[in-house]
Amino acid sequence: MSDFDVDLFVIGGGSGGVRAARIAAGHGAKVMIAEEYRFGGTCVIRGCVPKKLFVYASRFTDEFEDAAGYGWSLAKASFDWPTLVRNKDAEIARLERIYRTNLERAGVELVDSRAVIEDPHTVRLLKTGARVRARTILVATGGYPVKEPAIPGVDLAITSNEAFHLEELPRRIIVVGAGYIAVEFAGIFAGLGVQTTLVHRGDKLLRGFDEDLREGLTEAYARRGIKLALSRTITRIDRGGEELVATLDDGSRLAADQIMIATGRRPNTANLGLEAAGVRMNGNGAVFVDGASRSSVPSIYAVGDVTDRVNLTPVAIREGHAFADSLFGGRPTSVDHSLIPTAVFSTPEIGTVGLTESEARERCDVVVYRSAFRTMKATLSGRDERMMMKILVDGASDKVVGVHILGEGAAEMIQLVGIAVTMGATKADFDRTMALHPTAAEELVTMRTPLPRA
Template sequence: MSEFEVDLFVIGAGSGGVRAGRIAASHGARVMVAEEYRVGGTCVIRGCVPKKLLVYASHFAEDFEDAAGFGWSVGETRFDWARLIEAKDREIDRLNAAYIRNLERSGAKLEPMRAVIEGPHAVRLADGRLVTAGTILVATGGAPYIDPALPGRELAISSNEAFHLQRLPERIVVVGGGFIAVEFAGIFNGLGVETTILHRGDGLLRGFDEDLRHKLREEIEKKGIRVVLGDQPAEILKADEELVLRTAGGLEIEAGEVMIATGRLPNTAGLGLENAGVARDGAGAIVVDAYSRTNVPSIYAVGDVTNRVNLTPVAIREGHAFADTVFGGKKIAVDYAGIPKAVFSQPEIGSVGLTEAEALAEFPAVDIYRADFKPMKHTLSGRDERMLMKLVVDGTSQRVLGCHILGAGSAEMTQLVAIALKMGATKEDFDATMALHPTAAEELVTMRQPSMRHRR
């Protein structure tokens, strides 16, 4: 008989926590999971899933316009924000229920309340119960960050509130230049909202390939999104029925809403980590080793709360690896190389592997293959939108180091290209692959001559 009530106590029922709990239970562990909000985490409840549903909705205005070039006469169109949000909420409710069913079917016990660590093997539930556990896993994710020193910050919304607006504003300012900022800017713009992006950096999507960053700005400005770089909020004021955002650079921008999307922080406050002596870094993230173990042997952490690679599939992989390692008798460390990324901006972006700058820093010889073209659809639609594809290749071994795509379907393409890169495909392998015509993806196997050769 174990000295503990459960073998595993999971704090947080998001993507990583649910996967860890289910897999641990499948290995025979007695599992308890606590979640104070809704099962599914940020991605399912107020992140990737509802966001992509809104992205789909925001595309239809352009689709109606494009239809004319293909012989369709589209009559009057009207958009109802309330109906969209109602439909989105129904789908999130369905997913939440499915996550709960799957977790409970695995044998894990769900406690719908907050849990706080009281020691290396003890957790206190919000109803006062103390639960002892052989292992504790923290999987509480991250939370939007709004600078507490910003005057008027209480007037702003984050991505959390954006999913539940009672009405669409006529104008919005989105502050930030990362994934969330450019995605929501595209959503609001596509739904007819006058949209401004305000970002303190010199370009959007820091960390992505420079060609993609420049091309994205060019394309979203064509769509009517105003992009203000090198500036940041100084104050948000209430003015009659609207808000006024004053910037450090002296601008005054009127808007119905100001959305702050300047990043997320690990959600570690108030978890009782100090009660067990769990180490955190300067950003508040839980420090873990390659097997997601903290400095306290009985406590682990996965997902955004560790601030490693903050993507849903990564949290899922980390949770699975943790459960296999601790309860399945397999010592598994997650491989973080070659993780594909998608940004559901408009147009969307898919990226995997090294950027041109990263490759140049690591390899003495780098070849760049680049195609910039009008997609076939827009030869008839007349839309002024272009597509970009780029391969980064080791000039010595000819191994493909990176693939970066901007345009319709780029995320789907990138998922498949990621397999080839993981297997070590060379440019010759791409060249030897028969093209699938007519597709945009065929450009990936028909770019024969380098656009640029770097040698040092």
């Protein structure tokens, strides 16, 4: 008789944990998964899915304005925030039901409870006090937003979690940060007509992205009416009547109805029992894992944001799938984190894959192709918004090592471009691909003249 109740116990019902549980069960493993909140995790419940719905809502403002140039006369549009939130909530509830159903169909046992680790093979369910013995434990608890720095009054601010459930749309908002979340929510609120100020300690948005993308988005946001308080930090937040007042490091004060802190996230590992089980973590709380997602304790693994490797939903899913195939499917699988297409759903949006120009210059004799142009749609709409495309090529091998796009449809384009770059396409491969006209994407295969060498 086995000493274990289950072959695999998964802590966390987000994207990575759910994928691992389903695949492991499909390989014949007996699997149990515990989730203390709602199945779907950050992405589905309070992350990329509801955020993208909000992005769609925010872009209708542009569409209504652009319609006039194409002969449409529209009555003055109005927006109702509660309707958007209500419809978003209904969609999230639908998706959670699908997650549960798919797990049950796969034969996974679902537990609605917080679970903590007592030793390398024992998990305790806090809801009932029951203990489960597992041959293998997978930690997939994701991350959570933090309000940093810990300035006076920071508790008056919200994070992205609360932004999805505001009872009313603020007239004015201050967003603090310049990463994915800050940039995307600034674009969302501005598109919905909110007076938006973005405060960031640096001089450009999106640290770590290609410089042309950073500069292009910074300029585009300024044109869209988003007030950029760059090279500034908030030193305190006070309540003044019905409004909040942020004091900046230069002594200036900004008033708003809401202040949203989007300066970072931390791995969700507190009080999980990891330390007691001997699992090694870094100072940020991330679980150290090897290439097979195994922690310092042989029976405990971790995938997704809780490892703080690459904090993106598709990466967590791939890691969870690889873990299950390797451990239960007899197919050792590793995840390559070196080449990951990604998007920022700002307006205009960003799509990027591969090396930035500065990274490429450190690794090869890079040849740069870049084009900036007004899209066809803008010729009649009159909108002052340009598109930028950039291809980075290794001069020695002709291999495309990076592609960066700023503009409408950038995310959809970069997913497809990512296939070519992952396959090792060369600039000659791009050049011999027939253009599809008229599209913005055809520029990717028609750029022939490189920029002068630096």
